[in-house]
Amino acid sequence: MSSSMSSVVARRAGVPTRRCSRITSLAMAEIRAEIAANVWQVVAEEGQMVAEGDEIVILESMKMEIPVVTEIPGVVRELHVEPEQVVQEGDLIAIIDES
DSSP: OOOSSOOBSSOBTTBOOOOOEEEOSSSEEEEEOSSOEEEEEEOOOTTOEEOTTOEEEEEEETTEEEEEEOSSOEEEEEEOOOTTOEEOTTOEEEEEEOO
């Protein structure tokens, strides 16, 4: 499946996109769902090192794949979703440890 929607991430290179993480402390960031969707694929694993722009999960809505990527490098400390789960806007997807 391909999508005409851009990744859910901070604005880059003039392409309008949406923010996916929120800083919760100096060392942790939350990745939250920006839309209601099905979790199609969980790409990252707990304990995995991720770089800025890495995919964490891929959501599916209306037959479109919507990659959710991290804005910050760090370690995936917690994953709160699994494939085929339905998420609502604002649901917690993952916690990234920046330290």
